[in-house]
Amino acid sequence: MSFTKIPTKNLSHNEWLRLRKTGIGGSDVGAICGVNKYSSPVKIYQDKTTDTITEINNEATRIGHDLEDYCARRFMEETGLKVRKSNFMYRSTEHPFMLADVDRLVIGEDAGLECKTTNILNASQWKNGQIPISYVMQCYHYMYCTGRKTWYIACVILGKEFVYRKLTWNDDIINNIVSIEYDFWQNNVLKGIMPEPDGSSSSDNIISSMFPTAENKDVIKLTGFDEKLSKRDSLISEISQLEKEKKKIEQEIQIKMEDSEFAENDTHRIKWSNVETVRLDTQRLHKELPNIYNQFLKKTVSRRFQIKAV
Known part of the structure; x- marks a missing residue:
């Protein structure tokens, strides 16, 4: 070599x-x-x-x-x-x-x-x-x-x-x-x-x-994507069902735990703890102090990707 x-x-x-x-x-x-x-x-x-x-x-x-x-x-x-x-x-x-x-x-x-x-x-x-x-x-x-x-x-x-x-x-x-x-x-x-x-x-x-903003307003005709889009629809349905099954198991455990913070078995340790969250009330700030609210606004541009069946 x-x-x-x-x-x-x-x-x-x-x-x-x-x-x-x-x-x-x-x-x-x-x-x-x-x-x-x-x-x-x-x-x-x-x-x-x-x-x-x-x-x-x-x-x-x-x-x-x-x-x-x-x-x-x-x-x-x-x-x-x-x-x-x-x-x-x-x-x-x-x-x-x-x-x-x-x-x-x-x-x-x-x-x-x-x-x-x-x-x-x-x-x-x-x-x-x-x-x-x-x-x-x-x-x-x-x-x-x-x-x-x-x-x-x-x-x-x-x-x-x-x-x-x-x-x-x-x-x-x-x-x-x-x-x-x-x-x-x-x-x-x-x-x-x-x-x-x-x-x-x-x-x-x-x-x-590579494509941070949308500039071309024309509708692009997708060809060759029919099968992939159909598969995507099927995957969404499967994911939704799996998420529901996962959530069901979690809910059963929560009922078993009641007000306990910890639970465990031979393979898993589970924590259901208190979380304190503090958030800024932007609606109230905008209503009561609009000038200050406007001073701290930050505009960003990104692209949102959405697919809808027709």
């Missing part, structure tokens, strides 16, 4: 982000394959086909970045292995659209290390040797791009524990990942054809940002 190494040590953060837009990185793979709940093929497509640099800058990202060194140190303590930073981005020679910006390389072993941080709510995803599937794909992507036969993944589960796992080269998995990435890059990115949406909130957000 051959690759080229692109020095990253002296790159600015902005230059590093632009470099990532020139190919598919490890964190993109799960989204392209439809197994990353925080992203989607549509989102990755937009990132790779526009000049806009999108940087995720939230507390979770900050914590993950700040604790990367700690995670690497804990891995060395647990395993006795030594790791080092790479300071290079790897680009596959055979498939130049495949990039790898790895967290650490293992010294003296044909292996790398991916460092993760998560909260205690996600602890179950790491139970009994498990690894979130999106991270599995990320590690195999790195194996292909670097030619290394083993990849470790370590995770700090905040407030609970430290875990690590080991993945080894698997031809079938890697060939499937390469095939999916190749298809996405050749038939979507290079041809400028957006992949089909997947129903995720990520796709929702991207589509809304």
Whole structure:
């Protein structure tokens, strides 16, 4: 497996982000394959086909970045292995659209290390040797791009524990990942054809940002959507029935609990607690202090999507 190494040590953060837009990185793979709940093929497509640099800058990202060194140190303590930073981005020679910006390389072993941080709510995803599937794909992507036969993944589960796992080269998995990435890059990115949406909130957000306001007042004639719209009607009916069944179970539990706040059985813990809510009485404010009400009005424009049977 051959690759080229692109020095990253002296790159600015902005230059590093632009470099990532020139190919598919490890964190993109799960989204392209439809197994990353925080992203989607549509989102990755937009990132790779526009000049806009999108940087995720939230507390979770900050914590993950700040604790990367700690995670690497804990891995060395647990395993006795030594790791080092790479300071290079790897680009596959055979498939130049495949990039790898790895967290650490293992010294003296044909292996790398991916460092993760998560909260205690996600602890179950790491139970009994498990690894979130999106991270599995990320590690195999790195194996292909670097030619290394083993990849470790370590995770700090905040407030609970430290875990690590080991993945080894698997031809079938890697060939499937390469095939999916190749298809996405050749038939979507290079041809400028957006992949089909997947129903995720990520796709929702991207589509809304692409078409933020309605300007064309003409009626668009939908062709080829009869079957899909009919299926949507059926799904609405099924969802309504399922919601009713779910609510019935909840109501039966509430009757059993009466005025108790907690209930439990061998598999579930239930909380029916008091919630105090304070809301601004906007109608009264508008009526009694209209000038102040008008000063704090904020106008926003968005699009409301509605479907009605005719």
